[in-house]
Amino acid sequence: MSGALATAERVRSGASSACEEVERVLAALAGEPYNAVTRVLAERARREAAQVDAALASGEDPGPLAGVPYGVKDLFDVDGLSTTAGSALYADAAPATADAEVVRRLRDAGAVLVATLNMDEFAYGFATINATHGTTRNPHDLARLAGGSSGGSAAIVAGGLLPFALGSDTNGSIRVPASLTGIYGLKPTHHDLPVAGTFPFAESFDDIGPFARDMADLLAVWQVLKGASAEDISAAPRLARLGGRFRQNVEAEQLAAIDAIAPDAPLVDLPDVARARSAAFLITAYEGGVLHREALARDPLGFDPQVRDRLLAGALLPAGLHDEAQAFRAAYKATIAALVADYDVLLAPAAPGVAPLIDDPVVAIDGERTAARATLGIHTQPITFLGLPSLAVPLRRPGRLPLGLQLIGKAGGEAALFALAARLEADGIIGWSEPGAGLAKQGAAA
Amino acid sequence: MRRPSFIPSIDPFLLCLIAVVTAASLLPVRGAAASAFDVLADLAIMLLFFLHGAKLSREAIVQGIGNWRLHALVLASTYMLFPATGLAVDAVAARWLNPLLISGVLFLTLLPSTVQSSIAFTAMARGNVAAAVCSASLSNLLGIVLTPLLVGLFIETRGSGHGFDWGAVRGIVAQLLLPFLAGHLLRPLIGAWVARNKQILMPVDRGSILLVVYSAFSAAVVNGIWKVLNLSDLAALLVLSAAILAVIMLANFAAARMAKLSREDTIVLLFCGSKKSLVSGVPMAGALFAPAQVGMVVLPLMIFHQLQLFVCAWLAARYARDPIAEPAAARAAVPVGEAQIAAVAKDRGLTIPAECERGVAANLALLADHAGRLRG
Numbered sequence: 001m002s003g004a005l006a007t008a009e010r011v012r013s014g015a016s017s018a019c020e021e022v023e024r025v026l027a028a029l030a031g032e033p034y035n036a037v038t039r040v041l042a043e044r045a046r047r048e049a050a051q052v053d054a055a056l057a058s059g060e061d062p063g064p065l066a067g068v069p070y071g072v073k074d075l076f077d078v079d080g081l082s083t084t085a086g087s088a089l090y091a092d093a094a095p096a097t098a099d100a101e102v103v104r105r106l107r108d109a110g111a112v113l114v115a116t117l118n119m120d121e122f123a124y125g126f127a128t129i130n131a132t133h134g135t136t137r138n139p140h141d142l143a144r145l146a147g148g149s150s151g152g153s154a155a156i157v158a159g160g161l162l163p164f165a166l167g168s169d170t171n172g173s174i175r176v177p178a179s180l181t182g183i184y185g186l187k188p189t190h191h192d193l194p195v196a197g198t199f200p201f202a203e204s205f206d207d208i209g210p211f212a213r214d215m216a217d218l219l220a221v222w223q224v225l226k227g228a229s230a231e232d233i234s235a236a237p238r239l240a241r242l243g244g245r246f247r248q249n250v251e252a253e254q255l256a257a258i259d260a261i262a263p264d265a266p267l268v269d270l271p272d273v274a275r276a277r278s279a280a281f282l283i284t285a286y287e288g289g290v291l292h293r294e295a296l297a298r299d300p301l302g303f304d305p306q307v308r309d310r311l312l313a314g315a316l317l318p319a320g321l322h323d324e325a326q327a328f329r330a331a332y333k334a335t336i337a338a339l340v341a342d343y344d345v346l347l348a349p350a351a352p353g354v355a356p357l358i359d360d361p362v363v364a365i366d367g368e369r370t371a372a373r374a375t376l377g378i379h380t381q382p383i384t385f386l387g388l389p390s391l392a393v394p395l396r397r398p399g400r401l402p403l404g405l406q407l408i409g410k411a412g413g414e415a416a417l418f419a420l421a422a423r424l425e426a427d428g429i430i431g432w433s434e435p436g437a438g439l440a441k442q443g444a445a446a
Numbered sequence: 447m448r449r450p451s452f453i454p455s456i457d458p459f460l461l462c463l464i465a466v467v468t469a470a471s472l473l474p475v476r477g478a479a480a481s482a483f484d485v486l487a488d489l490a491i492m493l494l495f496f497l498h499g500a501k502l503s504r505e506a507i508v509q510g511i512g513n514w515r516l517h518a519l520v521l522a523s524t525y526m527l528f529p530a531t532g533l534a535v536d537a538v539a540a541r542w543l544n545p546l547l548i549s550g551v552l553f554l555t556l557l558p559s560t561v562q563s564s565i566a567f568t569a570m571a572r573g574n575v576a577a578a579v580c581s582a583s584l585s586n587l588l589g590i591v592l593t594p595l596l597v598g599l600f601i602e603t604r605g606s607g608h609g610f611d612w613g614a615v616r617g618i619v620a621q622l623l624l625p626f627l628a629g630h631l632l633r634p635l636i637g638a639w640v641a642r643n644k645q646i647l648m649p650v651d652r653g654s655i656l657l658v659v660y661s662a663f664s665a666a667v668v669n670g671i672w673k674v675l676n677l678s679d680l681a682a683l684l685v686l687s688a689a690i691l692a693v694i695m696l697a698n699f700a701a702a703r704m705a706k707l708s709r710e711d712t713i714v715l716l717f718c719g720s721k722k723s724l725v726s727g728v729p730m731a732g733a734l735f736a737p738a739q740v741g742m743v744v745l746p747l748m749i750f751h752q753l754q755l756f757v758c759a760w761l762a763a764r765y766a767r768d769p770i771a772e773p774a775a776a777r778a779a780v781p782v783g784e785a786q787i788a789a790v791a792k793d794r795g796l797t798i799p800a801e802c803e804r805g806v807a808a809n810l811a812l813l814a815d816h817a818g819r820l821r822g
Contacts, residue, residue, distance in 0.1 A: 238638065278816035285813055297795050300802065309805030312798060313813060316790045316806075320778030321817055328820060331710040334574045 004068045004163040004217040008110070011052065011067030018049035018056075018067030018112060025069040025114055028161050034137045036152040036159070037115045038074050039081070045069065045114040052110050063110030065224060071115035071165045073150045075123060075199035076100040076208075078116065085199040086119040086149075088132045089295060089302045100197030102166060102208060102225050109224040114162070117152030121304035123168055123201040124288060124311065125149050126176045126376035127361055131304040135358055138181055139435040140401055144355035147177030147376060150211070154181040157211045158402075159435060164212040164221050168198060170205045171284060172351075172380025175392035178211055179350035179404025180376075182394040183432055184218045184421070185211045187380075189411045190387035193225050202287035204326070205280070205384050213432040215422045218391075222414070233419035237344035242408075243267040245274065246379055249365050250349040254403050257395050258347045261429065265347070268340060273382050276332055279325040280385040286322040289314025306373065333386055337411075344416040349379050350392040350404035383408055391417040393424065398433040405430070463748060466656050470663035470741075471672060480668075483661045484737070490654035491729040492625040497650055500629035500640045513577045516711045520559070520581040523698055523719030525592055528555040531693050533600065535686055543682055544675065546739055549601055550746035551686055553731065556596040557747070558589025560723040571765030573713025581718040589726055590626070597734055658728045659748070662740035675742075680749075687750040691757060694720045713765060717758055724751040780814040782807075 002010075010016040022045045029040050055062040072078070075085040077096035084090040098104075103113060118136045120128055128136040128151025136151040138144040139159035146155040150167025154177030157165050167174045169187040178185025186209040193208055200206055210225065212218035223229055239262040247255060270276075289296075292303075293315045300308055340346060352363055352375075361372040383390045383406065391407045391414075407417045424430045475483050532555025540548050559582050568578035629636075698719045702712035727747045731740050781790040787807060791798050798806050 235638065275820055275822065278819040281816045282813060282820060285809075293794065293796070297797070300797070300799050309802050310809050312791075312796065312802055312806045313809035315794060315796060316781055316787065316810065317813060318778030318780070321780065324778070325820055327708060327710075330708070331572060331574060334577060334710070335572070 002163065003213055004065060004070075004111075005220055007068045007163055008064060008066045008220075011110075012056070012062075014056075016067075018052035018062075018110075019046065021067045022046060022049040022069055022112055022114060025162065029115060032156065032159070032161055033142065034139055034146065034152075034155040034159055035134050036118055036136050036146070036155040036161075037071070038084075038086070038118050038133050038152065039116040041078070041081075041114055041116070044078075044080075045112050048107065048112040052112065055110075063108060063224075064220060065106065066110035068111045068163055069114045070106065070111050070221075071117045071153060071156055071162050072100075072103060072113065073119050073123075073153050073165070073167045074116045075119065075168060076103055076116075076166060077197035078103065078113065081116070083199050085123065086121045086130050086133065087302075087304065089299065091132075096197070098197065101194040103197070105224055105227065106221075111224070115156070117150075117156060117165060117167075119152055119167075120149035120173075120373065121307045122199075122288065122292065122311070123149040123170055123173055124307045125373040126172060127373035128152060128155075128177070129306055129361065129373060131306065137358070138355045140182060141355065143359070144357055144401070145180065145361060145372060147180035147351065147355060148373070149173040149177075150185075151177045153211050154178055154183060154185065157181075157213060158183045158432070160213070164210055164217055166208060166210055168195075168201070168206060168208045169380075169384065170201045170207075171280060171384050172377030174209050174211065175350045175380045175390060175404070175406060176376045178392035179394070180355040180402060182402025182404070182435075183211055183213050184215060184394065185209065185392040186218060186222060186414070186417075187384065187390045187392075188222075188226075188414060189389040189409075190384075192389070192412065192414070193222075200291060202284040202291075204283050204287060204329075207384075215418065215425050219418050219422075222418075230418050231415040233415050237416045237420050238342060239265040239420075240268045240340065240343040240346050241265050242270060242346050242348040244269040245382075246270075246348040249352040249363075249378060251353045251403055253395065253397075254349040254353075254405060257403075257405060257429065258349075261424065262347055268343070268346065270336060270339070270382065272332065275328065276382045276385045277378070279328050279332075280381045282317065282321055282325045283329070285310065285314030286317045286319075286325075287314075289317060329385060336386055340410075344409065344413060345420050346406075346408040348383070348406045348408060350406045351376055351380075352378055354401040354403060379406065387411060389414045389417060391421055393421050393430045394432055396428055396431040396433060399436060400433075402433070462656060463659060463752075466660045467663050467748075470660050471667050474664035474667040475661065476664070476668060480661070480664060483657070483664070487654065487657040487661045487732070490650070490657050491732070494650050494654045494725070494729075496625040496629040497640060500633050500636050513574070513580070513711065515705065516574075516577055516707065516714060517581050517584055519698075519701055519705060519707075519715050520719045521585060521588065523694065523701075523715070524559050524585050525556075525588070525596070527694060527697055527719075528690075528722070529596060529600065531555060531690050535690060539682070539686060543686075544679060544742070546742035547675075547679060547683060547746060549739075550743040551683070551690075552601060553597060553743055554722050554727060554747040554750050555690065556593050556600065557722045557727045557730070558587075558593060559585040559718045560721045560725065568713055568717050568762075571713045571717070571762040572710070573717070573765070574708075574710035577711060578714045578718055581714055585718065586723065586726060589723070593726070593730055594734060597730075654729075658732055659744065662728070662732065662737070662744060665737045665741060667741070668738075675745075683746050683749050684753070687746065687753045690750070691720060691754055695757075713762075716761070721754050721758065722747065722750060724748065780810055780817050782810055782814055 011018050052062045052067045077083050077100040079099045080095050082093040118133045126148050127145050128148035136146040136155050138146045150173045153165035153167040156162045158181035174185040174187050188209050210221040241258050292311050356372045362369045363372045363375050365375050389409045392404045395403045409417045532552040536552050698715050702715050728744050731743045735743050781787045
């Protein structure tokens with residue numbers, strides 16, 4: 001399966017048609033082996049593809065993503081469908097009456113929506129273990145987790161079945177699965193990309209962003225979502241490596257890669273990382289609890305067992321604690337902004353190692369076995385807390401389980417991340433590796 | 447964990463300043479050498495402002511600039527409350543203190559806030575650093591225009607005839623503003639280099655101040671400063687400086703309470719709103735006053751500057767370790783234990799199903815741990 005720009009080029013040049021591209025993808029999705037897809041939107045996809053082909057036939061420009069198929073995490077509004085956020089509670093909810101804003105932008109750019117994708121219920125988890133739709137599997141090893149909560153979006157792109165997909169990131173839900181499945185995933189500057197028409201989780205941290213297999217595709221999709229071009233960065237970015245907690249609970253190869261990318265860059269210790277992560281936990285739990293309080297009062301057992309206890313606990317937190325955590329956050333953001341003001345990109349691991357096994361979904365943190373669904377975001381959560389943009393990039397290691405890094409920028413500094421990632425990709429340090437034969441392609445027709 | 451280094455209780459720079467004043471008193475530079483020193487001091491100041499222009503990051507300013515209420519309070523303190531206090535001191539002390547020293551006291555109240563130490567103290571006290579960067583930078587930039595205007599307004603109108611010349615404003619523009627703008631405009635070319643070599647700023651900062659002070663004090667000594675000044679004058683200056691600082695800090699603290707500022711923003715107002723910049727003040731005095739008067743005019747500023755460093759270092763250290771300054775009213779407990787959980791759940795219209803009780807209790811225990819960690 002080719003990438004987004006290659007597909008658009010084929011369609012725009014007439015070498016292929018949007019309808020042909022979509023039929024090829026629909027056939028592939030029918031037998032996808034990752035349990036990544038929750039709904040195939042064949043009718044809508046064929047309609048949108050036909051519109052792209054008609055536009056081309058009449059000499060109109062269908063947009064930079066002409067005929068490019070894509071999927072969205074199951075929390076984006078899709079006109080005419082219930083927005084379920086991965087929950088059986090909302091399976092029969094009133095259908096959305098319009099597309100989410102970013103889906104509208106992609107449609108206007110010629111992209112074709114073909115599927116909704118699996119996630120942890122209400123995005124509360126880092127594992128994509130879902131009571132209704134099952135667990136999403138990692139294309140590099142079907143016995144392992146894809147990560148979450150946007151695991152369906154990551155797996156379907158990593159497995160080569162779709163060129164790009166959208167996910168959401170509240171504490172690491174794009175970067176963790178991108179890291180575990182070996183693709184690129186962007187959490188933008190907080191609220192830099194529109195979240196209108198998405199099912200919220202914790203509004204203080206919610207963001208949406210794209211997954212792709214290479215930087216050119218990711219940049220092309222980001223430009224459509226943003227509605228603007230990335231600033232042209234010619235100067236070498238000023239790099240720093242995050243130290244302290246960001247150099248613990250990681251694979252040695254992640255640290256070696258960071259040190260190889262920026263051997264002379266200073267090691268910056270962010271103060272109070274553990275405090276920041278605790279504040280993020282409290283804000284997330286409180287806001288999630290408030291959001292679902294009514295449904296929890298009405299039908300607590302209708303929630304996914306993996307999620308309901310956490311949401312119930314959050315619903316019992318005092319508002320004063322949330323205020324306290326937010327006050328700490330405001331001061332913390334200011335302190336860190338001043339501390340890292342002289343750097344364009346900070347380097348850190350994205351997830352604490354390779355994907356955990358589905359049968360043993362635990363991660364060792366400080367030598368203790370902890371639930372993967374709660375702790376895979378140990379390195380992403382403090383960055384979300386700061387509202388900074390962070391691009392998860394895959395270390396290039398064909399034939400081995402993926403490991404990812406975070407390139408973290410200043411607020412609004414995505415362009416520097418893209419420029420550095422493009423350079424590292426050109427140098428062969430990062431890049432998507434095709435999942436091993438016999439694992440990834442079992443059901444793929446491409 | 448990295449924190450801004452604690453500012454030592456005895457600032458080594460104070461010792462350098464004392465040494466330079468002593469040197470100028472014993473070996474004042476005269477004649478052609480004095481002129482050469484003046485030119486050297488002017489060039490050092492131009493280089494200083496050029497480098498500050500290249501160093502100033504627009505991003506930090508943009509990040510903090512939204513906090514307009516705080517910035518308004520800081521600017522009001524710097525350019526309204528301070529001058530009003532200076533005028534009051536002028537009215538009270540004019541009868542018994544050397545007129546040039548009184549001008550110096552009034553002059554110091556018209557100066558912008560410091561940038562580096564305001565931010566360092568704010569960071570040390572765990573205040574809102576981005577807002578401090580913004581407030582202090584804004585105050586400093588506005589001071590380039592406002593201070594000469596206020597000096598013209600107040601020092602001239604009080605009729606002391608100290609030789610203020612509006613042409614001096616042009617001197618300020620040429621010596622301070624133009625190098626600053628040149629540095630800032632060249633930031634795309636040299637900003638990265640300056641950022642990488644920040645260590646060059648401190649010697650330029652301090653070296654240029656020492657040069658100006660030496661040059662100014664030499665002129666003052668040649669004109670007989672130590673013949674007209676005595677220990678009682680110095681003691682009076684110390685008392686006046688302490689009184690001004692106390693009035694300003696108490697007023698700012700009251701203003702923060704009235705405006706219901708957060709703890710972090712209160713710290714910014716206290717530190718940015720109560721400080722006066724030696725770095726800006728000395729060259730401005732050089733540009734605004736006759737050379738023979740500069741030594742006397744900057745003497746109150748030097749004393750006030752050291753006093754504010756001592757007081758703010760003490761206050762920042764107290765804020766840094768004082769947990770009472772945290773929003774105590776907002777402290778709220780995570781319910782733990784069967785009875786507490788059931789009571790809070792009932793209060794919120796929730797029923798905890800039997801199969802969820804253990805899980806909810808475990809999650810609340812985890813959240814209680816997080817609350818404990820958040821509170822340090």
